[in-house]
Amino acid sequence: MKTESIALALALCLAAAPAAAQVTSERLANASAEPQQWLMYSGSYDGSRFSPLDQINRTNVQRLALQWVLQTGVRGRHETTPLVIDGVMYLTTPQNHAYAVDVRTGRPLWHYERTLPKEMSLCCGPQNRGFAALGDRLFMGTLDAHVVSLDARTGRVRWDVAAADADKGYSFTGAPLVVKDKIVIGVAGGEYGVRGFIDAYEADSGKRAWRFYTIPGEGEPGNDTWKGDSWKRGGAPTWVTGSYDPTLNLLYWGTGNPGPQMYGANRLGDNLYSDSLVALDPDTGKLKWHFQFTPHDVHDWDSTHTPILFDDTIAGTPRKLVAVANRNGFFYVLDRVTGAFLLGRPYTQVTWAKEVDANGRPIVLPNTDPSPNGTRVCPSGTGGTNWHSPSYSPRTHLVYFFSYEQCDTFLSDEKLEPPYQPGRLFIGSAFFGVPEERSESAVRAVDPKTGTVKWEFREYADAWAGVFSTAGGLVFSGDGQGNFIALDAESGRDLWHVQLGASIHTAAVSFAVDGRQHVAIVAGDAVFAFALPRQ
Amino acid sequence: MRMGTIRVRLTLAAVLIGGSTLHLSAQAAAPAAEQRNPLAGDASAIRSGTVLFRQECAYCHGVGARGGFRGPDLTTGSWTHGGADADLARTILDGVPGTAMPPHRLTSEEIWQIVSYLRTVQQPPSTPIGDPQRGEAIFFGAGGCASCHIVKGRGGRLGPELSTVGSARPRAYLVESIRQPARHLAENHVFGDSSLRYDTVTVVTADGRSIVGVPMNEDTFTLQLMDTSERVHSLDKKTLKSVRHENRSLMPAYDAAKLPDADLDHLVAYLQSLRTAPVARTKGGSYEN
Numbered sequence: 136m137k138t139e140s141i142a143l144a145l146a147l148c149l150a151a152a153p154a155a156a157q158v159t160s161e162r163l164a165n166a167s168a169e170p171q172q173w174l175m176y177s178g179s180y181d182g183s184r185f186s187p188l189d190q191i192n193r194t195n196v197q198r199l200a201l202q203w204v205l206q207t208g209v210r211g212r213h214e215t216t217p218l219v220i221d222g223v224m225y226l227t228t229p230q231n232h233a234y235a236v237d238v239r240t241g242r243p244l245w246h247y248e249r250t251l252p253k254e255m256s257l258c259c260g261p262q263n264r265g266f267a268a269l270g271d272r273l274f275m276g277t278l279d280a281h282v283v284s285l286d287a288r289t290g291r292v293r294w295d296v297a298a299a300d301a302d303k304g305y306s307f308t309g310a311p312l313v314v315k316d317k318i319v320i321g322v323a324g325g326e327y328g329v330r331g332f333i334d335a336y337e338a339d340s341g342k343r344a345w346r347f348y349t350i351p352g353e354g355e356p357g358n359d360t361w362k363g364d365s366w367k368r369g370g371a372p373t374w375v376t377g378s379y380d381p382t383l384n385l386l387y388w389g390t391g392n393p394g395p396q397m398y399g400a401n402r403l404g405d406n407l408y409s410d411s412l413v414a415l416d417p418d419t420g421k422l423k424w425h426f427q428f429t430p431h432d433v434h435d436w437d438s439t440h441t442p443i444l445f446d447d448t449i450a451g452t453p454r455k456l457v458a459v460a461n462r463n464g465f466f467y468v469l470d471r472v473t474g475a476f477l478l479g480r481p482y483t484q485v486t487w488a489k490e491v492d493a494n495g496r497p498i499v500l501p502n503t504d505p506s507p508n509g510t511r512v513c514p515s516g517t518g519g520t521n522w523h524s525p526s527y528s529p530r531t532h533l534v535y536f537f538s539y540e541q542c543d544t545f546l547s548d549e550k551l552e553p554p555y556q557p558g559r560l561f562i563g564s565a566f567f568g569v570p571e572e573r574s575e576s577a578v579r580a581v582d583p584k585t586g587t588v589k590w591e592f593r594e595y596a597d598a599w600a601g602v603f604s605t606a607g608g609l610v611f612s613g614d615g616q617g618n619f620i621a622l623d624a625e626s627g628r629d630l631w632h633v634q635l636g637a638s639i640h641t642a643a644v645s646f647a648v649d650g651r652q653h654v655a656i657v658a659g660d661a662v663f664a665f666a667l668p669r670q
Numbered sequence: 671m672r673m674g675t676i677r678v679r680l681t682l683a684a685v686l687i688g689g690s691t692l693h694l695s696a697q698a699a700a701p702a703a704e705q706r707n708p709l710a711g712d713a714s715a716i717r718s719g720t721v722l723f724r725q726e727c728a729y730c731h732g733v734g735a736r737g738g739f740r741g742p743d744l745t746t747g748s749w750t751h752g753g754a755d756a757d758l759a760r761t762i763l764d765g766v767p768g769t770a771m772p773p774h775r776l777t778s779e780e781i782w783q784i785v786s787y788l789r790t791v792q793q794p795p796s797t798p799i800g801d802p803q804r805g806e807a808i809f810f811g812a813g814g815c816a817s818c819h820i821v822k823g824r825g826g827r828l829g830p831e832l833s834t835v836g837s838a839r840p841r842a843y844l845v846e847s848i849r850q851p852a853r854h855l856a857e858n859h860v861f862g863d864s865s866l867r868y869d870t871v872t873v874v875t876a877d878g879r880s881i882v883g884v885p886m887n888e889d890t891f892t893l894q895l896m897d898t899s900e901r902v903h904s905l906d907k908k909t910l911k912s913v914r915h916e917n918r919s920l921m922p923a924y925d926a927a928k929l930p931d932a933d934l935d936h937l938v939a940y941l942q943s944l945r946t947a948p949v950a951r952t953k954g955g956s957y958e959n
Contacts, residue, residue, distance in 0.1 A: 254775070509733075546724075546733065553721045560725055573917060595890045616889030632891060 158220060158268045160315050164381045171647035173219040176265050176310040177524065178644065181444040182378035182387075184526040185604050186645035190652035191667060192607030196621045196631045198667055202653060203241025205662040207234065212640045213657045216265040216310060216524070218273075219646035224655070225287065226662060227263040227310075231277045235290060239648050241664060245290035252279055256304040256558045258326035264376070264641070265310035267318060269338045274318045276307025282320060282336055294341035298322070303557045304329050310376045314386060314417040317344050321373025325391040325437065328368030328561035333377075333388055333413075335420060345420030349373060349390045349408050357407035365402035368555050370394030371409035375439040375522045379417065380455070383472060386417040387444065387457055391437035397505045397516075398433070398547045398563025405430035410438045412459060414474060424474030429463045429497065433504050433563075434487065434545060435516045436462040443527045443534055444471060447584060458583045460525055460536040462518025465491060466586050480586030482579060483519035483538050487512050505547030505564060515543035515574070524601030524642040526610065531624050533580040533589055535602045535610050541574035578602055578612045580627060590627035592620075601642025611654060613639030619656050619663070635663055701763075701778070707755040709782040710789065719787030722780055730770065735791050741771070742838035745791045750837045750946045758785045793840070798939035800932070805940025808933055815937070818921065821944060827900050828884055829868060829921060836942040844938045848929065851921035870916040871895055876909055884920060 158174060166172070166179040170187040177184045191199065207213070211229030217236075218225045223244065224236040231249035236242065255261075255278055266273045272293055273285045280301040284293040298320075299305035304327020311320040317335040325331065331349035336342065349371035351357035361369055370393050377388030393402060393409035408422075410429040415422060428438050443458045449468075457471035464485035468478040476495030488497035503512050517539055525536035547564040555561055576598040577591040592612075600613030609630070610622040615638045621631040637659020645654050648666070655664045709715035723735065730741030737743030742750070751761045759781045765773040774781075809815045810824070818829035835844070872882050873895065883897035893905045893913060898920070907913055922928075929937070 550717075551721045551724055553725065562725070564724060573915065593890075595888055614890045616887075618890050620890070634889070 157270055158313075160269070160313065163269075163313055170645070171219075172221070173217065173644040173646050175218065175267060175312065176216050176376040177378065177441055180379040180381060181527075182441045182525075183443060183445070183529070183604075184441070184524050184602070184642060185528050185606075186652075187606045188645050188647060188652040189606040189608075190647075191605065191609065191645075191654060193609060193623055193630060195667055196607070196609060199621075199631060199633075199654070199665045200668050201633075202648075202664045202666050204664075205234070205236055205241045205243065207232065207660050207662070209660060211660070212260055212262055213660060214262045214264045214308075214640045215657060216641060217644055217655060217657070217662065218266050218268055219644065219655075220268055220287070222648075223287070224646075224662070225266050225268065225273055226657075227265050227275055228660075229261045229263060231261075231263055231275065233266070233273070233275065233285065233290065235287070236662070238646065238653075238664075241662070247285060247290040249277060249283070251277070252301065255279060255301060255306065256324070256327050256560075257306055258323070258560070259308075262308045263310075264308060267311035267313045269313045269316075269318070272338065274311045274313070274320075274336075274338070276309065276311060276320045276322075278306045278308070280305040280307060280322070282307070282311070282318065282334075282341065284318075284338070284341060296336065296341040296343070298334055298343070299329075299332075303327065304559075304561075307374075309374045312376050312379060312386075313338065314379050317417065319377070319386060319388075319417065321375065321377065321388060321439075323372050323374035325370035325372040325374075325394055325396065326560055326562050327558060328394050328555050329370060329372060330367060331369075331371035331373050331390060331409075333373050333386075333415065333420070335417070347413070347415055347420040347422065349411075349413065351407065360404040360407040362401060362403040368394060368561065369402060369406060369409065370396065371406070371411075372437075373439065374437075375441060378442045378444050378457075380444055380471065383455070384417065385423060385471070386415045387442040387471065388413055388415065389438040389440050389442060389459070391439045392432055392435050395552070395561045395563030396432065396435040397545055398549070398552050399431055399504070400549060401552070403431070406432070410436060410463075412438060412442060412457065412469070412474075414471070426467075426469055426474045426476065426495065428459070428461050428465070428467065428495075432463075433547070434463070434512060435562075436514075436518050437522075438462065439522055440520070441524050442471075443525060443583075445527055445529070445583065447532065449477060449584060456583070458527070458534050460520050460534065460538070460579075460581065462514070462520060463487075463497070464514045464519040465497070466534075466581050466583075467495065468583050468586070469495075478583075478586050481519075482581055482586070482588055483540055484513040484542070485519075486542070505545035507546070507548040507550075509544035509546050511542055511544055513542035514539065515541045516545065517541070517543075521599070523599060523640075524603070526602045526604040526642070527583075528604040528606075528610075528624055530606060530608070531580075531604075532582070532584075533624070534583050535578060535580050535604055535624075537576065537598060537600065537602060537612070538579050538591075539574060539576050542572060576615075578610065578622060578627070580610075580624075592622050592627045592629060594620075598639075600639040603643040603645070605645060605654075607652075611643040611656070613643075613656065613658065615639070617658055619643070619658065633665075635659070635661075637661070701756045701759045703754075703756050705756045705759070707759070707782050707785050707789075709779070709786050710755070712786060715783045715786040716790055718780070719783035719785070722776070722784050723787050726774060726776070727784070735788060737839065737843065743840055743843065744788055745793050746837075746840040747792050747794055748837055748945070750834075755782075755785055758788065798841075798935075798942050800935030800937070800939035802936070802940040802943040804933075805936035805938065805943075808929075808937050809940055813924070813929065813933075813937060828896060828898065832941060833944055834946040836944040837946045841938055841942060844941050845934065848924045848934060848937065850923055851919040852923065868919055868921075870918055870920045872912075872914045872916060873905060874911040875905075876911060878911070881905075882920070 209228040233247040235244040304324040372391040393406040411427040479491035487503040635658035735744040816825035883895040
């Protein structure tokens with residue numbers, strides 16, 4: 136779309152904006168037609184985290200200016216993706232606080248604060264990654280394993296349902312995804328011996344519509360990939376939001392590590408459906424297909440990545456595809472209709488597998504399991520990448536994501552394996568950095584047709600930002616030291632950056648206010664909104 | 671393996687510490703000051719304590735309790751916050767306010783299990799071999815140590831402060847740090863970013879000048895460097911010809927030619943004498959002020 140036509144579209148939508156904030160499933164399915172909004176976690180159902188807005192572009196990005204800052208006042212790592220709907224930003228924070236914010240001024244409209252139990256089993260802090268929206272309601276998963284629905288205009292609770300037993304290590308940290316009239320949400324707790332699942336709730340009542348267990352129960356296909364009764368506490372959580380194809384009516388969701396993640400002797404077998412991508416019927420929760428990236432994982436390589444849905448021609452045939460940059464160091468492309476494996480290539484240093492075979496199964500190298508004295512393996516336990524959002528640009532046809540160059544020493548000792556205790560860590564030892572090795576990180580652009588890295592932008596040390604791309608030819612990212620960075624989507628050259636004073640743990644979003652494109656990023660405990668200066 | 675140089679990342683493991691303290695079963699009450707470990711020497715308690723230590727403590731205190739990226743070596747037999755059973759139990763339970771040591775809501779039994787384990791790795795306190803007074807003279811004199819290290823307010827700023835190093839590190843570690851300083855880099859926690867270490871960085875400016883120093887801070891675009899004359903440089907990486915992280919300490923290796931064994935013993939004896947003043951603990955462990 137040309138700039139003029141976008142501007143026109145903005146003007147048209149603006150006229151209707153202040154009336155009623157009603158998010159319909161049709162609007163969600165056509166989210167890219169409303170680039171002035173950010174209607175869901177990944178911006179659109181395809182998981183692309185791409186904005187069709189091009190007002191901010193490669194030639195003017197250097198003029199970006201701060202418009203407003205919102206200090207949330209909540210301490211902790213903000214991993215949230217704000218939603219922007221009809222002039223209001225909806226933002227979650229750690230500890231399940233939430234704000235509605237006037238997107239023109241940054242002034243809060245309401246503030247929701249949840250009373251949480253003092254004692255919770257949270258591996259990685261009291262994070263939350265955002266809301267989902269439908270009608271005039273917002274939906275959030277909570278650290279105490281509830282799902283709540285808030286009135287978008289007041290922040291008042293409409294319903295609040297307990298989904299799982301928080302005392303057994305279940306919690307919600309990821310943003311839900313609305314599919315038609317249902318709220319789909321994945322669960323965390325892979326460090327506590329949970330049995331992972333994906334749930335769907337009726338939007339209007341909070342009644343649970345279905346649950347898909349990521350570990351098959353007794354008698355179900357795949358249950359025999361777990362030794363004994365290890366499946367009961369085998370993990371496979373689902374803590375990052377999935378993607379959805381409305382045409383195929385298929386929901387795509389990544390699953391996490393089997394537990395205990397670094398000790399596998401008590402759970403011999405492939406441990407289905409851990410470290411997999413599952414495709415579900417969103418109406419029933421029935422499994423359509425699965426693809427397991429790391430069978431019998433012992434390195435904590437969750438596959439809880441945002442699946443990127445895109446169409447392209449492979450070997451002369453137009454295909455519906457799904458791409459995943461996996462924590463295990465390989466970049467994968469599958470047929471998203473059937474789950475058939477098409478491509479798997481390393482994008483970072485990989486020492487645990489020689490390659491993947493014709494079916495995508497890794498050919499594991501000997502002596503790469505954790506050991507009592509430590510085994511050096513690349514990628515690290517963090518993975519070649521982690522949960523942070525990737526992005527796909529339909530303009531450049533490239534997949535962008537954050538990646539790490541680092542290795543870890545993985546320890547495990549059968550004599551020291553703790554017994555399972557509900558709600559207690561159940562991880563099977565530990566992993567540590569390798570002394571004298573520097574860790575590096577980079578934003579990488581991969582051509583999904585070949586799996587080759589087209590460019591990379593190296594960042595200093597430990598970065599945890601996600602990636603976001605725009606029709607303006609830009610890729611936005613950030614570093615762990617507080618720089619918010621704009622890169623050229625074609626070349627990876629850095630075009631602009633600003634130091635925000637606190638590390639960035641999420642990806643940027645874009646929206647428009649009064650016809651002006653904004654880019655917002657959360658750094659530290661604050662939201663920063665940027666736009667070009669007024670003419 | 672010594673864990674003194676673990677890179678810190680916000681990995682799962684890194685946050686496990688925070689996470690594990692969030693969960694909790696019935697919390698133990700602080701033990702009475704005179705209480706002895708009821709599980710002392712019990713084989714099963716030692717095994718459980720080993721498991722718990724690895725899960726709850728090893729990330730900071732290192733595998734085998736030999737010191738980690740932010741926790742001291744616990745095998746030295748020197749206990750800054752009291753070495754009686756009840757002291758150890760209370761330190762584990764309450765943490766140490768003002769330090770990275772958090773409170774742990776473990777059960778009494780679990781705490782005693784960890785104490786049982788710690789007693790198995792604890793070495794008898796080593797008697798200094800040398801003469802600390804002569805060591806002090808070397809430190810501030812011929813050894814040149816004070817040109818980079820501060821002790822009790824005296825000395826240079828480039829290297830780690832050593833005012834309490836005797837409490838945190840055993841003799842073997844100190845010997846190795848002097849003889850082979852390049853083997854393990856200490857970390858610089860000044861900014862709360864433990865990925866910064868006492869690394870040596872050499873930059874070459876656009877006009878061809880070399881600056882050698884220790885990074886005070888760094889990000890993707892900039893570098894703040896203290897050079898060997900303690901001047902701080904604020905540098906934009908793009909304007910530099912090169913930035914090289916040497917991944918080694920600026921400290922020279924003090925081999926036997928530079929520092930004979932006898933002098934090494936004196937110097938180590940002096941460093942071992944540098945200890946934290948024991949923290950006075952009131953009964954009940956209240957830290958309100």
